[in-house]
Amino acid sequence: MFKAATDKRVATFFAEGLEECEALVVCDLLFRSGIPVDKVSITGNIAVTSSHDVTVVCDRALTDEDFSFDDYDLLFLPGGMPGTKNLRACEQLTDAVTAWTQAGKDIAAVCAAPSILAELGLLEGKKATSNPNFQSVLAEHGATVLNDPVVVDGNIITSKGLGTCVELGLTLTQRILGDKATEQLKDKIVYMR
Protein backbone atom coordinates (compact mmCIF):
# COMPACT_ATOMS: atom_id res chain seq x y z
CA MET A 1 0.00 0.00 0.00
CA PHE A 2 1.35 3.39 -1.00
CA LYS A 3 1.49 6.19 1.58
CA ALA A 4 2.59 9.54 0.19
CA ALA A 5 5.31 11.20 2.27
CA THR A 6 5.48 14.31 0.08
CA ASP A 7 3.42 16.26 -2.45
CA LYS A 8 6.38 16.20 -4.84
CA ARG A 9 5.90 13.89 -7.81
CA VAL A 10 8.32 12.17 -10.20
CA ALA A 11 7.76 11.21 -13.85
CA THR A 12 9.75 8.27 -15.28
CA PHE A 13 9.61 8.03 -19.06
CA PHE A 14 9.21 4.64 -20.74
CA ALA A 15 10.21 4.20 -24.40
CA GLU A 16 10.22 0.96 -26.37
CA GLY A 17 13.59 -0.71 -25.82
CA LEU A 18 14.36 0.89 -22.47
CA GLU A 19 16.22 -0.98 -19.76
CA GLU A 20 13.19 -1.76 -17.64
CA CYS A 21 15.13 -2.32 -14.43
CA GLU A 22 16.91 1.02 -14.61
CA ALA A 23 13.46 2.59 -14.65
CA LEU A 24 11.81 0.24 -12.18
CA VAL A 25 14.53 0.08 -9.53
CA VAL A 26 14.44 3.85 -9.20
CA CYS A 27 10.60 3.84 -9.22
CA ASP A 28 10.70 1.08 -6.58
CA LEU A 29 12.93 3.06 -4.21
CA LEU A 30 10.81 6.20 -4.63
CA PHE A 31 7.59 4.22 -4.07
CA ARG A 32 8.94 2.64 -0.88
CA SER A 33 9.90 6.07 0.40
CA GLY A 34 6.42 7.46 -0.21
CA ILE A 35 7.40 9.59 -3.19
CA PRO A 36 4.66 9.49 -5.86
CA VAL A 37 6.11 8.37 -9.18
CA ASP A 38 4.31 7.90 -12.48
CA LYS A 39 5.48 5.56 -15.19
CA VAL A 40 4.82 7.60 -18.33
CA SER A 41 4.76 5.87 -21.70
CA ILE A 42 6.03 8.00 -24.60
CA THR A 43 4.70 5.55 -27.19
CA GLY A 44 0.98 6.26 -27.16
CA ASN A 45 0.53 2.69 -25.89
CA ILE A 46 0.33 2.25 -22.13
CA ALA A 47 2.19 -1.11 -22.32
CA VAL A 48 5.86 -0.69 -23.17
CA THR A 49 8.33 -3.48 -23.99
CA SER A 50 11.92 -3.24 -22.83
CA SER A 51 15.20 -4.19 -24.51
CA HIS A 52 14.98 -7.40 -22.47
CA ASP A 53 11.51 -8.20 -23.81
CA VAL A 54 9.78 -7.31 -20.54
CA THR A 55 6.41 -5.61 -20.99
CA VAL A 56 5.46 -3.13 -18.28
CA VAL A 57 2.08 -1.44 -18.04
CA CYS A 58 2.60 2.29 -17.44
CA ASP A 59 0.36 4.64 -15.44
CA ARG A 60 -0.24 7.17 -18.18
CA ALA A 61 0.96 8.27 -21.61
CA LEU A 62 2.63 11.46 -22.75
CA THR A 63 -0.08 11.65 -25.41
CA ASP A 64 -2.92 11.65 -22.83
CA GLU A 65 -4.97 14.81 -23.20
CA ASP A 66 -4.60 15.57 -19.51
CA PHE A 67 -0.83 14.99 -19.40
CA SER A 68 1.08 17.98 -18.07
CA PHE A 69 4.71 18.38 -17.09
CA ASP A 70 3.39 20.81 -14.46
CA ASP A 71 2.20 17.77 -12.49
CA TYR A 72 5.83 16.90 -11.70
CA ASP A 73 8.82 18.05 -9.67
CA LEU A 74 11.46 15.75 -11.09
CA LEU A 75 11.81 14.04 -14.47
CA PHE A 76 13.75 10.79 -14.83
CA LEU A 77 15.13 9.36 -18.07
CA PRO A 78 16.20 5.69 -17.88
CA GLY A 79 18.67 4.25 -20.39
CA GLY A 80 18.85 1.24 -22.63
CA MET A 81 19.01 0.86 -26.39
CA PRO A 82 17.05 1.61 -28.46
CA GLY A 83 15.11 3.16 -25.56
CA THR A 84 17.45 6.13 -25.33
CA LYS A 85 17.24 6.78 -29.08
CA ASN A 86 13.47 6.65 -28.83
CA LEU A 87 13.41 9.14 -25.95
CA ARG A 88 15.79 11.39 -27.92
CA ALA A 89 13.48 11.25 -30.96
CA CYS A 90 10.40 12.31 -28.98
CA GLU A 91 10.18 16.06 -29.54
CA GLN A 92 7.37 16.58 -27.06
CA LEU A 93 9.70 15.16 -24.42
CA THR A 94 12.98 16.75 -25.48
CA ASP A 95 11.45 20.22 -25.88
CA ALA A 96 10.03 19.93 -22.37
CA VAL A 97 13.30 18.54 -20.96
CA THR A 98 15.23 21.47 -22.40
CA ALA A 99 12.89 24.12 -20.99
CA TRP A 100 12.62 22.22 -17.69
CA THR A 101 16.36 21.86 -17.18
CA GLN A 102 17.10 25.43 -18.22
CA ALA A 103 14.50 26.56 -15.66
CA GLY A 104 16.59 24.87 -12.96
CA LYS A 105 14.14 22.05 -12.23
CA ASP A 106 15.43 18.64 -11.18
CA ILE A 107 16.21 16.13 -13.91
CA ALA A 108 17.82 12.70 -13.60
CA ALA A 109 19.22 10.38 -16.27
CA VAL A 110 21.11 7.10 -16.18
CA CYS A 111 23.23 4.89 -18.45
CA ALA A 112 22.87 6.06 -22.08
CA ALA A 113 20.25 8.70 -21.25
CA PRO A 114 22.64 11.42 -20.01
CA SER A 115 23.72 11.58 -23.69
CA ILE A 116 20.28 13.06 -24.44
CA LEU A 117 20.95 15.90 -22.02
CA ALA A 118 24.40 16.36 -23.58
CA GLU A 119 23.03 16.51 -27.13
CA LEU A 120 20.38 19.02 -26.04
CA GLY A 121 23.26 21.24 -24.86
CA LEU A 122 22.26 20.95 -21.21
CA LEU A 123 25.55 19.54 -19.86
CA GLU A 124 27.81 22.35 -21.16
CA GLY A 125 30.13 23.19 -18.26
CA LYS A 126 28.42 20.68 -15.98
CA LYS A 127 29.78 17.71 -14.07
CA ALA A 128 28.04 14.50 -15.13
CA THR A 129 28.42 10.77 -15.64
CA SER A 130 26.88 8.03 -17.79
CA ASN A 131 27.49 4.50 -19.01
CA PRO A 132 31.19 4.40 -20.02
CA ASN A 133 30.17 3.87 -23.67
CA PHE A 134 28.46 7.28 -23.74
CA GLN A 135 30.96 9.38 -21.80
CA SER A 136 32.59 10.57 -25.02
CA VAL A 137 29.25 12.11 -26.06
CA LEU A 138 29.10 13.96 -22.75
CA ALA A 139 32.67 15.21 -23.13
CA GLU A 140 32.07 16.31 -26.75
CA HIS A 141 29.21 18.47 -25.52
CA GLY A 142 31.23 20.24 -22.84
CA ALA A 143 30.57 18.13 -19.75
CA THR A 144 33.22 17.29 -17.19
CA VAL A 145 32.84 13.51 -16.95
CA LEU A 146 33.22 11.96 -13.50
CA ASN A 147 33.32 8.28 -12.63
CA ASP A 148 31.18 8.37 -9.49
CA PRO A 149 28.08 6.12 -9.38
CA VAL A 150 25.91 9.25 -9.17
CA VAL A 151 26.92 12.82 -10.02
CA VAL A 152 24.85 15.81 -8.89
CA ASP A 153 25.54 19.21 -10.43
CA GLY A 154 22.88 21.68 -9.40
CA ASN A 155 19.57 20.39 -10.74
CA ILE A 156 21.12 17.70 -12.95
CA ILE A 157 21.58 14.20 -11.54
CA THR A 158 23.31 11.56 -13.67
CA SER A 159 24.26 7.95 -13.05
CA LYS A 160 26.09 5.11 -14.78
CA GLY A 161 23.94 2.02 -15.21
CA LEU A 162 21.80 -0.64 -13.62
CA GLY A 163 24.61 -1.38 -11.18
CA THR A 164 24.30 2.19 -9.82
CA CYS A 165 20.50 2.56 -9.90
CA VAL A 166 20.05 1.75 -6.20
CA GLU A 167 22.45 4.60 -5.46
CA LEU A 168 20.53 6.83 -7.88
CA GLY A 169 17.24 6.01 -6.14
CA LEU A 170 18.82 6.75 -2.76
CA THR A 171 20.13 10.08 -4.08
CA LEU A 172 16.69 11.13 -5.37
CA THR A 173 15.07 10.09 -2.09
CA GLN A 174 17.65 12.08 -0.13
CA ARG A 175 17.02 15.07 -2.35
CA ILE A 176 13.24 14.97 -1.93
CA LEU A 177 12.83 13.66 1.64
CA GLY A 178 16.22 14.11 3.34
CA ASP A 179 18.62 11.93 5.29
CA LYS A 180 16.30 10.19 7.76
CA ALA A 181 13.99 8.83 5.05
CA THR A 182 17.03 7.69 3.08
CA GLU A 183 18.44 5.75 6.04
CA GLN A 184 15.02 4.11 6.55
CA LEU A 185 14.94 3.20 2.86
CA LYS A 186 18.39 1.58 3.11
CA ASP A 187 17.05 -0.64 5.88
CA LYS A 188 13.94 -1.55 3.85
CA ILE A 189 15.92 -2.76 0.85
CA VAL A 190 18.73 -4.32 2.97
CA TYR A 191 21.35 -2.03 1.51
CA MET A 192 24.72 -3.62 2.33
CA ARG A 193 27.36 -1.35 0.83
Add this chain to the structure above:
Amino acid sequence: MFKAATDKRVATFFAEGLEECEALVVCDLLFRSGIPVDKVSITGNIAVTSSHDVTVVCDRALTDEDFSFDDYDLLFLPGGMPGTKNLRACEQLTDAVTAWTQAGKDIAAVCAAPSILAELGLLEGKKATSNPNFQSVLAEHGATVLNDPVVVDGNIITSKGLGTCVELGLTLTQRILGDKATEQLKDKIVYMR
Protein backbone atom coordinates in the same frame (compact mmCIF):
# COMPACT_ATOMS: atom_id res chain seq x y z
CA MET B 1 18.37 -9.03 -28.77
CA PHE B 2 18.75 -12.18 -26.73
CA LYS B 3 21.59 -14.59 -27.53
CA ALA B 4 21.52 -17.81 -25.52
CA ALA B 5 24.88 -18.68 -23.97
CA THR B 6 23.63 -21.94 -22.42
CA ASP B 7 20.87 -24.52 -22.77
CA LYS B 8 20.11 -24.15 -19.06
CA ARG B 9 16.87 -22.31 -18.31
CA VAL B 10 15.57 -20.44 -15.26
CA ALA B 11 11.96 -20.02 -14.09
CA THR B 12 11.07 -16.94 -12.02
CA PHE B 13 7.67 -17.16 -10.36
CA PHE B 14 5.38 -14.11 -10.29
CA ALA B 15 2.58 -13.91 -7.70
CA GLU B 16 0.26 -10.97 -7.11
CA GLY B 17 1.95 -8.63 -4.63
CA LEU B 18 5.52 -9.69 -5.41
CA GLU B 19 8.37 -7.20 -5.29
CA GLU B 20 8.70 -6.79 -9.03
CA CYS B 21 12.27 -5.50 -8.95
CA GLU B 22 13.57 -8.45 -6.93
CA ALA B 23 12.24 -10.63 -9.73
CA LEU B 24 13.20 -8.39 -12.62
CA VAL B 25 16.71 -7.41 -11.55
CA VAL B 26 17.67 -11.08 -11.36
CA CYS B 27 15.91 -11.79 -14.69
CA ASP B 28 17.73 -8.77 -16.18
CA LEU B 29 21.17 -10.02 -15.15
CA LEU B 30 20.44 -13.52 -16.44
CA PHE B 31 19.07 -12.13 -19.74
CA ARG B 32 22.18 -9.98 -20.27
CA SER B 33 24.38 -13.02 -19.66
CA GLY B 34 22.53 -15.09 -22.24
CA ILE B 35 20.77 -17.33 -19.72
CA PRO B 36 17.18 -18.03 -20.84
CA VAL B 37 14.74 -17.05 -18.09
CA ASP B 38 10.96 -17.30 -18.13
CA LYS B 39 8.69 -15.09 -16.08
CA VAL B 40 6.04 -17.56 -14.93
CA SER B 41 2.75 -16.27 -13.56
CA ILE B 42 1.23 -18.42 -10.83
CA THR B 43 -2.10 -16.58 -11.02
CA GLY B 44 -3.66 -17.97 -14.18
CA ASN B 45 -3.39 -14.44 -15.58
CA ILE B 46 -0.31 -13.61 -17.62
CA ALA B 47 -0.27 -10.01 -16.29
CA VAL B 48 0.74 -9.82 -12.63
CA THR B 49 0.63 -6.73 -10.42
CA SER B 50 3.32 -6.15 -7.81
CA SER B 51 3.18 -4.80 -4.27
CA HIS B 52 4.24 -1.46 -5.80
CA ASP B 53 1.35 -1.50 -8.25
CA VAL B 54 3.57 -2.32 -11.23
CA THR B 55 1.96 -4.67 -13.76
CA VAL B 56 4.35 -6.96 -15.60
CA VAL B 57 3.34 -9.24 -18.47
CA CYS B 58 4.81 -12.71 -17.89
CA ASP B 59 5.97 -15.18 -20.52
CA ARG B 60 3.78 -18.09 -19.45
CA ALA B 61 1.55 -19.31 -16.63
CA LEU B 62 1.93 -22.23 -14.26
CA THR B 63 -1.59 -23.22 -15.32
CA ASP B 64 -0.63 -23.48 -19.03
CA GLU B 65 -1.29 -27.00 -20.28
CA ASP B 66 2.23 -27.26 -21.65
CA PHE B 67 3.93 -25.96 -18.49
CA SER B 68 6.51 -28.38 -17.12
CA PHE B 69 9.11 -27.96 -14.39
CA ASP B 70 11.25 -30.29 -16.51
CA ASP B 71 11.84 -27.33 -18.84
CA TYR B 72 14.03 -25.71 -16.16
CA ASP B 73 17.36 -26.05 -14.42
CA LEU B 74 16.90 -23.45 -11.69
CA LEU B 75 13.79 -22.10 -9.95
CA PHE B 76 13.75 -18.59 -8.46
CA LEU B 77 11.28 -17.30 -5.87
CA PRO B 78 11.27 -13.50 -5.45
CA GLY B 79 9.92 -11.92 -2.26
CA GLY B 80 7.50 -9.19 -1.35
CA MET B 81 4.24 -9.21 0.52
CA PRO B 82 1.66 -10.55 -0.09
CA GLY B 83 3.59 -12.11 -3.00
CA THR B 84 5.43 -14.53 -0.73
CA LYS B 85 2.20 -15.64 0.96
CA ASN B 86 0.68 -16.19 -2.46
CA LEU B 87 3.63 -18.29 -3.62
CA ARG B 88 3.41 -20.27 -0.35
CA ALA B 89 -0.31 -20.92 -0.90
CA CYS B 90 0.21 -22.31 -4.43
CA GLU B 91 0.34 -26.07 -3.91
CA GLN B 92 1.31 -26.82 -7.49
CA LEU B 93 4.39 -24.70 -6.89
CA THR B 94 5.27 -25.75 -3.34
CA ASP B 95 4.87 -29.47 -4.11
CA ALA B 96 7.22 -29.06 -7.05
CA VAL B 97 9.67 -26.93 -5.05
CA THR B 98 9.86 -29.58 -2.34
CA ALA B 99 10.52 -32.46 -4.75
CA TRP B 100 12.89 -30.29 -6.78
CA THR B 101 14.99 -29.17 -3.83
CA GLN B 102 15.09 -32.63 -2.29
CA ALA B 103 16.33 -33.94 -5.64
CA GLY B 104 19.32 -31.58 -5.30
CA LYS B 105 18.31 -29.24 -8.11
CA ASP B 106 19.17 -25.53 -7.89
CA ILE B 107 16.68 -23.25 -6.17
CA ALA B 108 17.04 -19.55 -5.31
CA ALA B 109 14.92 -17.34 -3.06
CA VAL B 110 15.24 -13.76 -1.83
CA CYS B 111 13.81 -11.45 0.84
CA ALA B 112 10.72 -13.09 2.42
CA ALA B 113 10.73 -16.06 0.03
CA PRO B 114 13.41 -18.13 1.82
CA SER B 115 10.74 -18.49 4.56
CA ILE B 116 8.79 -20.66 2.08
CA LEU B 117 11.75 -23.04 1.81
CA ALA B 118 12.03 -23.01 5.62
CA GLU B 119 8.35 -23.80 6.15
CA LEU B 120 8.58 -26.63 3.61
CA GLY B 121 11.32 -28.13 5.79
CA LEU B 122 13.99 -27.62 3.15
CA LEU B 123 16.40 -25.48 5.20
CA GLU B 124 16.83 -27.93 8.10
CA GLY B 125 20.55 -28.01 8.84
CA LYS B 126 21.29 -25.63 5.96
CA LYS B 127 23.03 -22.25 5.90
CA ALA B 128 20.71 -19.57 4.54
CA THR B 129 19.74 -15.92 4.67
CA SER B 130 16.64 -13.77 4.07
CA ASN B 131 15.20 -10.36 4.79
CA PRO B 132 15.99 -9.67 8.48
CA ASN B 133 12.26 -9.74 9.28
CA PHE B 134 12.05 -13.41 8.21
CA GLN B 135 15.28 -14.75 9.68
CA SER B 136 13.44 -16.00 12.80
CA VAL B 137 11.31 -18.23 10.55
CA LEU B 138 14.46 -19.69 9.04
CA ALA B 139 15.98 -20.28 12.48
CA GLU B 140 12.77 -21.88 13.82
CA HIS B 141 12.95 -24.38 10.98
CA GLY B 142 16.52 -25.42 11.67
CA ALA B 143 18.49 -23.15 9.36
CA THR B 144 21.80 -21.54 10.34
CA VAL B 145 21.13 -17.91 9.47
CA LEU B 146 24.00 -15.94 7.97
CA ASN B 147 24.13 -12.22 7.21
CA ASP B 148 25.90 -12.36 3.86
CA PRO B 149 24.18 -10.72 0.85
CA VAL B 150 23.95 -14.16 -0.78
CA VAL B 151 24.33 -17.56 0.90
CA VAL B 152 24.93 -20.74 -1.10
CA ASP B 153 24.55 -24.10 0.63
CA GLY B 154 24.68 -26.91 -1.89
CA ASN B 155 21.77 -26.42 -4.29
CA ILE B 156 20.05 -23.74 -2.18
CA ILE B 157 20.83 -20.08 -2.88
CA THR B 158 19.26 -17.42 -0.63
CA SER B 159 19.57 -13.64 -0.50
CA LYS B 160 18.36 -10.73 1.61
CA GLY B 161 16.40 -8.17 -0.41
CA LEU B 162 16.34 -5.79 -3.34
CA GLY B 163 19.61 -4.27 -2.14
CA THR B 164 21.31 -7.66 -2.68
CA CYS B 165 19.59 -8.74 -5.91
CA VAL B 166 22.43 -7.63 -8.16
CA GLU B 167 24.72 -9.88 -6.10
CA LEU B 168 22.16 -12.68 -6.37
CA GLY B 169 22.01 -12.30 -10.16
CA LEU B 170 25.81 -12.35 -10.31
CA THR B 171 25.89 -15.50 -8.17
CA LEU B 172 23.40 -17.31 -10.42
CA THR B 173 25.33 -16.23 -13.52
CA GLN B 174 28.58 -17.47 -11.99
CA ARG B 175 26.90 -20.77 -11.15
CA ILE B 176 25.53 -21.31 -14.65
CA LEU B 177 28.22 -19.71 -16.85
CA GLY B 178 31.31 -19.33 -14.68
CA ASP B 179 33.70 -16.54 -13.76
CA LYS B 180 34.47 -15.01 -17.17
CA ALA B 181 30.80 -14.41 -18.03
CA THR B 182 30.25 -12.94 -14.57
CA GLU B 183 33.10 -10.46 -14.99
CA GLN B 184 31.68 -9.45 -18.39
CA LEU B 185 28.26 -9.00 -16.78
CA LYS B 186 29.74 -6.73 -14.09
CA ASP B 187 31.14 -4.51 -16.84
CA LYS B 188 27.79 -4.44 -18.67
CA ILE B 189 25.84 -3.22 -15.64
CA VAL B 190 28.65 -0.92 -14.40
CA TYR B 191 29.02 -2.84 -11.14
CA MET B 192 30.95 -0.54 -8.78
CA ARG B 193 31.26 -2.42 -5.49
